Amino acid sequence: GNSVTQMEGPVTLSEEAFLTINCTYTATGYPSLFWYVQYPGEGLQLLLKATKADDKGSNKGFEATYRKETTSFHLEKGSVQVSDSAVYFCALRSDAGGTSYGKLTFGQGTILTVHP
Amino acid sequence: DTEVTQTPKHLVMGMTNKKSLKCEQHMGHRAMYWYKQKAKKPPELMFVYSYEKLSINESVPSRFSPECPNSSLLNLHLHALQPEDSALYLCASSQEGSLLGYGYTFGSGTRLTVV
Numbered sequence: 001g002n003s004v005t006q007m008e009g010p011v012t013l014s015e016e017a018f019l020t021i022n023c024t025y026t027a028t029g030y031p032s033l034f035w036y037v038q039y040p041g042e043g044l045q046l047l048l049k050a051t052k053a054d055d056k057g058s059n060k061g062f063e064a065t066y067r068k069e070t071t072s073f074h075l076e077k078g079s080v081q082v083s084d085s086a087v088y089f090c091a092l093r094s095d096a097g098g099t100s101y102g103k104l105t106f107g108q109g110t111i112l113t114v115h116p
Numbered sequence: 117d118t119e120v121t122q123t124p125k126h127l128v129m130g131m132t133n134k135k136s137l138k139c140e141q142h143m144g145h146r147a148m149y150w151y152k153q154k155a156k157k158p159p160e161l162m163f164v165y166s167y168e169k170l171s172i173n174e175s176v177p178s179r180f181s182p183e184c185p186n187s188s189l190l191n192l193h194l195h196a197l198q199p200e201d202s203a204l205y206l207c208a209s210s211q212e213g214s215l216l217g218y219g220y221t222f223g224s225g226t227r228l229t230v231v
Contacts, residue, residue, distance in 0.1 A: 031219045033220045036219075036222075040195075042224050042225070043120075043122075043206055043222040043224040043225045044159070044206070044208075044220075044225050045222070046219045048168075049217070049219055051217040056131070075145040087156065087159055092217075093219070103161065103164070103172070104161075104219070104220055106156070106158035106159060107158065108158055109156065109157065109158050111156065115127075
């Protein structure tokens, strides 16, 4: 079946530091990959996505590249801000045999805290 | 309109109460979902509706009863809940399931407390 593994957190950084959150996956078929962000007290927001190998998703300074050879989709940001403090979820969507209705599979989430 | 709207935002209910959570979207999405999320954990899928028909029930207890009155609305009826059912309940919608390149659009959730 499908699965997503994220680096364990929490991650604590100072403002303007470089961020990497690792994500690897196992999937049947040709999955699409996503990063979602959840700010305190809110629902999930789609941060970026990639739908095929070597695609790079980007948004708000965050980037992730779909690496099929390493089955990875690591999230990066060059300079984090206090406002980036949130929980980040890596996820995939794959048609596993046509009966999954494109079910979204989440990683465990990584808590990011950025200090001034 | 690119939002999923959930009401109420907060709900406190007793174990003998009956209540309903509501979800609405006007993006023309034909798949709608209910998720349960405990603090600092990923969302857990409960139900999937595709074209207003229940497609997936992830072995959810019968005290949770979903309903999809039309393509824009999704309800979750609650009855005789337990304190361990306290969680954030998220609704989401997406293009039909075969369009895998699209992510889900999530609502901001209903924070449910069972006392």
